[in-house]
Amino acid sequence: MWGGKKRLYSATKFILYTAGGSIFLLLGVLGIGLYGSNEPTFNFETSANQSYPVALEIIFYIGLEIAFAVKSPIIPLHTWLPDTHGEAHYSTCMLLAGILLKMGAYGLVQINMELLPHAHSIFSPWLVVVGTMQIIYAASTSSGIGSITDTGLNGAILQIISHGFLGAALFFLAGTSYDRIRLVYLDEMGRIAIPMPKILITFVMAIGMILTPIYSLSMSRQMFYGYKLFNGPNSFFFFFGPRELFVLISIFLPVIGIGIYPDFVLSLSVDKVEAILSKFFYR
Numbered sequence: 001m002w003g004g005k006k007r008l009y010s011a012t013k014f015i016l017y018t019a020g021g022s023i024f025l026l027l028g029v030l031g032i033g034l035y036g037s038n039e040p041t042f043n044f045e046t047s048a049n050q051s052y053p054v055a056l057e058i059i060f061y062i063g064l065e066i067a068f069a070v071k072s073p074i075i076p077l078h079t080w081l082p083d084t085h086g087e088a089h090y091s092t093c094m095l096l097a098g099i100l101l102k103m104g105a106y107g108l109v110q111i112n113m114e115l116l117p118h119a120h121s122i123f124s125p126w127l128v129v130v131g132t133m134q135i136i137y138a139a140s141t142s143s144g145i146g147s148i149t150d151t152g153l154n155g156a157i158l159q160i161i162s163h164g165f166l167g168a169a170l171f172f173l174a175g176t177s178y179d180r181i182r183l184v185y186l187d188e189m190g191r192i193a194i195p196m197p198k199i200l201i202t203f204v205m206a207i208g209m210i211l212t213p214i215y216s217l218s219m220s221r222q223m224f225y226g227y228k229l230f231n232g233p234n235s236f237f238f239f240f241g242p243r244e245l246f247v248l249i250s251i252f253l254p255v256i257g258i259g260i261y262p263d264f265v266l267s268l269s270v271d272k273v274e275a276i277l278s279k280f281f282y283r
Contacts (some may be wrong), residue, residue, distance in 0.1 A: 010080075010087040021070030025107075028063040031056075031123040032115065045116055054118055062118035064112055071104030075130055090175020096166030103161045109153070109276070116277040150273060157269045162258050169251045176244055 033042045035052065052060065068078045081101075085093050113120050258265055 004088075006083070007087045010083040013080045014084045015264055017070050019079070023067075023076070024063040025067035026280075028060050031060055050115075052116070052118075056192040057116050057119040058122065061112060061123065064116070065105070065123070066125050068104040068107040068112065071107065072101060073104065075134055085171075090171050090178070093171040094168040094208065097171055098164040099166075102160050103162050105156070109157070113153075114279065117276075119246050137192075150270075150277065153277065154269060154274045157273070158258070158265055161265055162255065165251055165255045165258075169255070172247055172251065198242070220266045 029042070030040075032047050032050075033040045035056070036052070041047070066077070068074075070080075073081050074079075084096065088096070
């Protein structure tokens with residue numbers, strides 16, 4: 001009902017990828033729950049204390065890794081994401097970037113690392129390599145998850161939270177801009193900073209979320225100060241209405257708080273991180 005011209009194709013691709021990944025997740029969870037017991041158990045603490053043969057643990061890990069790589073997403077299982085983001089309504093993209101994608105990273109930490117530490121120690125160098133590739137391509141937390149250190153894992157968790165807020169903020173700004181100018185292609189935009197100066201300020205605040213500032217700043221330059229002059233009545237570009245103001249405050253206050261005092265977030269995760277990492281050294 002909502003979205004771009006290729007919304008049916010994008011929705012179908014999204015469903016196929018996520019459903020396919022969920023099959024691996026289901027098989028992995030069933031395997032972990034049924035192993036070594038006459039009665040199936042899905043108690044997390046019981047599974048966390050269970051030991052598996054290395055070969056079986058690797059099989060479980062690969063299945064769960066595929067599932068969470070689709071959810072995150074991680075290269076090369078990421079191709080559904082550009083289509084979905086490009087065609088979905090911006091409110092859907094905010095939920096997708098801010099919540100749904102973070103479930104994949106959460107699964108890697110909570111399930112793969114904690115339940116399958118031996119297999120994770122084997123595959124962690126590959127996660128670092130893939131994470132480094134994705135840092136160049138887009139934001140990534142897999143390199144921090146693969147580091148098996150306090151600093152790396154705490155940093156990955158902090159990145160998961162901050163990326164969720166800032167990703168949602170960027171889609172909100174893009175969506176509210178589209179509501180006003182009805183343009184989506186960069187070659188059609190130019191000098192919209194003149195009628196929309198407030199959105200320029202908030203957009204620049206939000207592009208700090210990823211380590212690809214060259215791409216972001218190049219795009220911002222074309223949009224706000226490009227060669228093509230976009231003309232429109234000034235009243236049409238009144239930006240900070242009650243809805244926009246409420247959403248912006250709700251998103252940017254946590255972002256500013258995390259930037260000023262990240263120890264608050266880290267204090268919530270430090271005990272869990274130590275418990276997870278202890279399995280790699282004492283199990």
